[in-house]
Amino acid sequence: MDFAIEIEHLTKVFKDFSLNHVSLKIPKGTVVGIIGENGAGKSTLIQSILGIVDSQYDKLTYFGKDFKQNEKNIKEDLAVIFDTTHYDLELTPRWIERILSRTFQNWNHELYQSYLQKFELPYDKKIKLFSRGMKMKLEFAIAFSHDAKILILDEATSGLDPIIRDEILNLIRAFTEDENHTVLISSHITSDLDKIADYIVYLYKGKCIFMQTYDEMNENYGIIHGTKDLLNTLSQDDIVAYIQEPYSISILVKNRQQIQSVFQDLEITRPTIEEIMLFYAKGVKEIC
Numbered sequence: 526m527d528f529a530i531e532i533e534h535l536t537k538v539f540k541d542f543s544l545n546h547v548s549l550k551i552p553k554g555t556v557v558g559i560i561g562e563n564g565a566g567k568s569t570l571i572q573s574i575l576g577i578v579d580s581q582y583d584k585l586t587y588f589g590k591d592f593k594q595n596e597k598n599i600k601e602d603l604a605v606i607f608d609t610t611h612y613d614l615e616l617t618p619r620w621i622e623r624i625l626s627r628t629f630q631n632w633n634h635e636l637y638q639s640y641l642q643k644f645e646l647p648y649d650k651k652i653k654l655f656s657r658g659m660k661m662k663l664e665f666a667i668a669f670s671h672d673a674k675i676l677i678l679d680e681a682t683s684g685l686d687p688i689i690r691d692e693i694l695n696l697i698r699a700f701t702e703d704e705n706h707t708v709l710i711s712s713h714i715t716s717d718l719d720k721i722a723d724y725i726v727y728l729y730k731g732k733c734i735f736m737q738t739y740d741e742m743n744e745n746y747g748i749i750h751g752t753k754d755l756l757n758t759l760s761q762d763d764i765v766a767y768i769q770e771p772y773s774i775s776i777l778v779k780n781r782q783q784i785q786s787v788f789q790d791l792e793i794t795r796p797t798i799e800e801i802m803l804f805y806a807k808g809v810k811e812i813c
């Protein structure tokens with residue numbers, strides 16, 4: 526398998542927080558969603574792999590090339606969108622183009638114009654007068670106009686209304702129709718990831734708890750509402766975590782179909798990404 530990004534043992538230590546030995550292989554041509562509660566380290570991870578914050582690692586490569594040795598070339602292939610625009614709000618899309626056409630070798634004026642038209646964005650209006658949705662669409666117009674191979678989004682869809690979010694998810698989907706394109710996206714809105722992610726990376730308190738394919742998660746995890754007896758009957762290896770409710774115990778299991786074949790009358794539901802996250806974060810059971 527070809528990897529767009531490979532990270533080995535990436536560590537970043539702040540006074541009250543550390544990102545601990547995160548290792549990830551992001552397959553080329555996929556959408557990888559990073560989830561985790563507030564302060565889990567999602568932005569720190571993204572900023573570290575972009576060199577915005579200094580971090581230690583054994584390996585950080587993009588398309589097999591070492592990041593530090595090839596930073597300038599690698600950045601040509603990256604488009605990064607944060608939750609707020611980083612451009613001077615006094616600039617217009619025209620001025621932004623003047624700057625970026627000198628920054629990116631592959632800047633495509635016609636493509637930029639076509640995206641501005643598609644998103645109904647004025648060329649000569651200062652972006653301070655743009656709505657949040659318009660600013661976000663401008664970021665996408667820019668990202669798609671310099672032939673980026675990797676799109677990195679850090680909470681870029683938060684604060685947008687469902688209609689614009691849906692448009693943006695469609696844009697991301699269209700971007701990944703090209704198998705050379707890869708997307709890494711951190712989001713609180715796990716239902717967005719349900720729609721587009723091929724893989725989910727779960728960060729918890731600075732550690733990577735898992736990276737799994739979305740399909741694997743969908744097929745394997747299950748939630749059972751039962752009693753303590755049931756909890757004791759199930760194999761400990763199948764239990765991810767459980768949460769004591771007032772009158773029952775909710776159990777997250779990782780071999781739903783296997784358990785169902787043994788306990789045929791047992792009701793096992795398929796959890797959402799958010800529920801899986803909740804069990805790992807709040808449930809009882811040693812993790813890692």
Ligand SMILES: Nc1ncnc2c1ncn2[C@@H]1O[C@H](COP(=O)(O)OP(=O)(O)OP(=O)(O)O)[C@@H](O)[C@H]1O
Pocket residue numbers: 539540541542561562563564565566567568569570
């Ligand atoms: N420059 C910094 N100096 C000190 N601590 C920092 C710095 N940047 C981030 N942190 C700390 O690192 C931890 C992880 O923050 P980070 O923003 O990476 O989490 P996150 O998962 O992106 O959170 P959120 O979902 O709330 O955006 C937090 O405890 C934060 O206070």
